Amino acid sequence: MTENTPLRRGWTTGTCAAAATRAAFQALVTGAFPDPVEVALPGGQRPAFALALAERGDGVAQAGVVKDAGDDPDVTHGALVVATVRPGAVGTGIMFRAGEGVGTVTRPGLPLAVGEPAINPVPREMIRAAIAEVCAATAAAGDVIVEISVPNGEALARKTLNPRLGILGGLSILGTTGIVVPFSCAAWIHSIHRGIDVARAAGLDHIAGATGSTSEAAVAALDGLPELALIDMGDFVGGMLKYVRAHPVLRVTIAGGFAKMTKLSQGLLDLHSRAGEVDLAHLARLAAEAGAPAALVADIPAANSALDVLQRAQGHGIDIAAVVAARAVATAAAVLRGTTVGVDVAVFDRAGGLLARTPVVRS
Known part of the structure; x- marks a missing residue:
């Protein structure tokens, strides 16, 4: 792929589940599988999918679609999504079941009730619409049991936040538009939101968003936080804070x-390298603010990395991490301005040692 080649979009697990359901239901009703099978997306598009599985038995039909996530680094890319x-x-209408590799909700706070299969609301609506289309074309009754499964889904789910969210036994069937936009990391943002929902439903008033596993373990130990309070924020500090603004905690x-x-101290709310690099000139200004000698300040813009700057500052007894933390918490507090949510920042070294901690700011 060349640098200027547009990234290829893909399809959500919800879209694949709806397409597989339509094919299976049509075969159940008519005896023939549509291949390829069309399905309607929430935005009105009608993509078609080849079937990777098509089997009929006595009173049952099963179809499968292989998920293509396009150029997105999605854990479920290449997974087979099966509808039975x-x-x-x-009179029972459409009933949903979790098959192999699809999780079950075990904690409150998610958009599905405890005990429900982890087939999210929009994919459910897409499945209902697919069944309704077949019913309209064939005059079939719409009383049907739909079981969605993803072979190897339980193993794949261990690479997601589902276990922490209380979704056990497999993956969630996700999607709001039906389309995967490469590197939008929509599934990660979804997990952040659901993690906050679960923490609030559990009555927790203090949550912590961490950029990685080292800082997560460190802040959990520092503040004595339970696992439910820990939000795997990654680079998406803005996504977490904006959701907290609308769904507040103390x-x-x-x-x-x-x-x-x-990066947060620079005003960036997406901390990934694609959104912006560490600004060494900014760090030089912060070092001067922290009382660094002029020679050190002058050298910082030519430093190799942020770690190099930190080590140089520490060598001169300059607490640059405290100034970074103070500027970072100001960035975060600006997002939460006008709410009752308090925010603080903890900066850790690569071994999980605490470098700096701000007071809680309420704005």
Whole structure:
């Protein structure tokens, strides 16, 4: 792929599940599988999918679609999403079941009730619409049991936040538009939101968003936080704070390494390298603010990295991490201005040692 080649979009697990359901239900009703099978997306698009699985039995039909996530680094890329459809009792409508590799909700705070299969609301609506289209074309009854499965889904789910969210046994069937936009990391943002929902439903008033596993373990030990309070924020500090603004808790801590918190201190709310690099000139100004000698300040713009700057400052007894933390918490507090949410920042070294901690700011 060349640098200027547009990234290829893909399809959500919800889209694949809806397409597989339509194919299976149509085969159950008519005896023939549509291949390829069309499905309607929430935005009105009608993509078509080849079937990777098509089997019929006595009172049952099964179809499968392989998920293509496009150029997005999605854990479910290449997974087979299978719909198994059976007639339901008259008047029961559409009933959803979790098959192999699809999780079950075990904690409150998610958009599905405890005990429900982890097939999210928009994919459910897409599945209902797919079944309704077949019913309209064939005059079939819409009483049907839809079981969605993802072979190997339980192993794949261990690479996601599902276990922490209380979604056990497999993956969630996700999607709001039906389309995967490369590097939008929509699934990660979704997990952040659901993690906050679960923490609030559990009555927690203090949550911590961490940029990585080291800072997460460090802030959990520092503040004695339970696992439910820990939000795997990654680079998406803005996504977390904006959701907290609309779904408030008493206090949110932002925990991360020196380089990531430097980016936050620069005013960046997406800490990924694609959104911006560490500004060494900015660090030079902060070093001067912290009382660094002029020679050190002059050398910082030519430093190799943020870590190099930190080590140089420490060598001169300059607490640059404290100034970074103070600027970072100001960036975060600006997002939460006008709310009752308090925010603080903890900066850790690569071994999880605390470099700096701000007071809680309420703006």
